[in-house]
Amino acid sequence: MTPTPLTIPDAAVPGTTPPAAVTPPASTVPVGAIFAPETVLDPSGPLAEGPTVLDDTVAPLGPWSGIVRAGQTLTIVDVGGNQSADFLVYNANNTAERYSVPDTLAAAGNAYLRTGSSLYSNEGRVLMRVVGNEIDRQDTIGGACSKESNTLRYGFHTEYQHACRENFLTEGARYGLGVRDLVSNINWFMNVPVEADGALGIVDGISAPGKRVALYAEIDVLVIVSNCPQMNNPCNDFNCTPLRMIITDTQTETDPA
Amino acid sequence: MTSLATQHPTDHVHNARSDARSRAALSSPFMPYRPAASSPFIPTDVDPAALTWAETVAPGGYTHRVLARGTRIRFEDPTGSACAHLLLFNAAAPGERLNTADTVKIPWQAYLGTDHPLLSGDGRVLATIAADTSGHHDAFCGTTTDAATLRKYGGSAAEGPTPSGRSRFLLAAAKHGLDARDLPPSVSLFQGVRIDEDGALRFVGSAGAGTQVDLIAEMPLLILVANVPHPLDPSPDYAVGPLRIHAWRGDPTGPDDERFTRTPELTRAYLNTIDYAQARGL
Ligand SMILES: [Zn+2]
Numbered sequence: 006m007t008p009t010p011l012t013i014p015d016a017a018v019p020g021t022t023p024p025a026a027v028t029p030p031a032s033t034v035p036v037g038a039i040f041a042p043e044t045v046l047d048p049s050g051p052l053a054e055g056p057t058v059l060d061d062t063v064a065p066l067g068p069w070s071g072i073v074r075a076g077q078t079l080t081i082v083d084v085g086g087n088q089s090a091d092f093l094v095y096n097a098n099n100t101a102e103r104y105s106v107p108d109t110l111a112a113a114g115n116a117y118l119r120t121g122s123s124l125y126s127n128e129g130r131v132l133m134r135v136v137g138n139e140i141d142r143q144d145t146i147g148g149a150c151s152k153e154s155n156t157l158r159y160g161f162h163t164e165y166q167h168a169c170r171e172n173f174l175t176e177g178a179r180y181g182l183g184v185r186d187l188v189s190n191i192n193w194f195m196n197v198p199v200e201a202d203g204a205l206g207i208v209d210g211i212s213a214p215g216k217r218v219a220l221y222a223e224i225d226v227l228v229i230v231s232n233c234p235q236m237n238n239p240c241n242d243f244n245c246t247p248l249r250m251i252i253t254d255t256q257t258e259t260d261p262a
Numbered sequence: 263m264t265s266l267a268t269q270h271p272t273d274h275v276h277n278a279r280s281d282a283r284s285r286a287a288l289s290s291p292f293m294p295y296r297p298a299a300s301s302p303f304i305p306t307d308v309d310p311a312a313l314t315w316a317e318t319v320a321p322g323g324y325t326h327r328v329l330a331r332g333t334r335i336r337f338e339d340p341t342g343s344a345c346a347h348l349l350l351f352n353a354a355a356p357g358e359r360l361n362t363a364d365t366v367k368i369p370w371q372a373y374l375g376t377d378h379p380l381l382s383g384d385g386r387v388l389a390t391i392a393a394d395t396s397g398h399h400d401a402f403c404g405t406t407t408d409a410a411t412l413r414k415y416g417g418s419a420a421e422g423p424t425p426s427g428r429s430r431f432l433l434a435a436a437k438h439g440l441d442a443r444d445l446p447p448s449v450s451l452f453q454g455v456r457i458d459e460d461g462a463l464r465f466v467g468s469a470g471a472g473t474q475v476d477l478i479a480e481m482p483l484l485i486l487v488a489n490v491p492h493p494l495d496p497s498p499d500y501a502v503g504p505l506r507i508h509a510w511r512g513d514p515t516g517p518d519d520e521r522f523t524r525t526p527e528l529t530r531a532y533l534n535t536i537d538y539a540q541a542r543g544l
Contacts (some may be wrong), residue, residue: 032423032499035292035501183440
């Protein structure tokens with residue numbers, strides 16, 4: 006007996022088919038501002054050779070996640086320039102193993118990330134390597150913004166504003182991750198100098214539209230990104246712009262022999 | 263290009279620090295007031311020194327709090343368009359949480375109002391509705407999911423103009439180490455639903471601007487609040503108003519209170535609650 010194939014029309018799958026949008030509904034929600042109309046946007050392209058496996062745009066303010074398989078390379082494009090891409094990375098097969106700032110800094114003997122930097126886990130293994138980078142230095146000491154820390158940095162009037170910790174929690178929840186899984190992160194395209202007197206803080210960025218970083222996965226990893234919605238400091242040039250995430254298959258890069 | 267960035271001298275750390283600190287005096291229509299006694303909206307019948315929580319929740323926003331047993335919590339709907347979706351947990355053991363079925367079944371009453379207990383699944387009162395000038399509430403429809411929100415408004419991004427109630431609860435719960443499994447069906451205040459004879463759920467909306475509801479925390483309470491449109495709200499727009507919250511120190515319901523003996527079920531629910539609290543030294 007040949008079973009009758011079960012066909013489910015798209016419209017019957019909950020959540021897959023938005024209504025034909027005529028005009029978006031009016032909303033009273035105080036959503037954060039996105040980029041000004043005259044902003045220069047450069048979507049650039051992959052910073053690694055090989056066939057494209059995935060090509061996503063992350064809207065301003067929003068989260069993104071994806072699995073990057075061992076041997077693949079993730080290119081992150083700073084489409085609008087000086088847009089902080091808050092970044093966490095986990096062993097995709099055991100998320101208790103995750104990116105570790107101290108292990109990464111101590112192994113490199115340097116406070117900034119550049120081409121050649123290895124992103125170490127809390128178990129001392131390399132999760133990803135920076136194989137391409139188009140800005141002078143990348144930040145991993147500044148951490149992510151949150152509604153809660155915004156009250157400390159800017160005042161209680163900012164607590165209602167959207168923040169990276171919200172994006173990390175929302176996206177992480179899709180994988181069963183929660184607050185215990187949020188650790189200090191990387192902020193691609195954000196500029197956090199430590200000055201001679203020890204002063205540390207986020208200052209004007211040194212990136213530009215179309216600048217890229219490329220990350221080679223040594224093992225299968227889960228990457229979670231927050232396209233930072235912060236509008237109280239220069240991490241986004243006070244102008245939240247999109248990010249582009251491109252995964253290319255670069256399996257040939259490492260030769261097991 | 264003239265941009266916001268040109269208004270902010272943030273080229274060096276010391277300048278960036280000054281720029282950040284220059285914002286301290288700013289205000290927002292949606293914010294917590296800390297200390298709570300600094301709230302511009304303190305209820306006239308409340309001693310400001312007793313306040314432990316004062317906040318205006320944004321449309322589409324959420325908040326969460328751990329409150330001592332006995333705390334009195336007032337929700338106000340200043341515009342007549344707020345919708346306060348609530349989840350309650352025993353803060354000392356959050357596996358004990360709001361049970362909406364028991365909340366309508368045990369009191370033999372479908373509609374929330376004054377003296378209605380918000381019951382856990384463990385036979386105890388998490389909170390009592392101690393006062394209510396609205397009467398337009400709902401214990402049946404829960405809150406909105408991402409999928410339903412997407413179908414209704416064309417989008418449901420947590421960071422966007424039409425977030426779902428469940429996405430709000432997920433974030434609030436996450437901040438207490440809880441996840442999706444910890445979110446049971448919720449109740450909502452200020453937008454009413456009635457059940458017709460044939461079972462039809464009839465949205466009756468708001469009782470108008472300026473109504474308020476008081477809860478008494480009968481247990482140490484973890485409360486999650488999401489302020490999003492009711493699932494049956496017929497408006498095509500996402501038109502929810504701000505939600506005001508004040509809480510202050512008070513006493514849990516005890517044998518001397520009139521409501522303690524109002525029904526035999528209530529009496530036993532309070533006895534269970536007091537028994538638990540006394541054993542834990544609460
Ligand atoms: Zn951020």
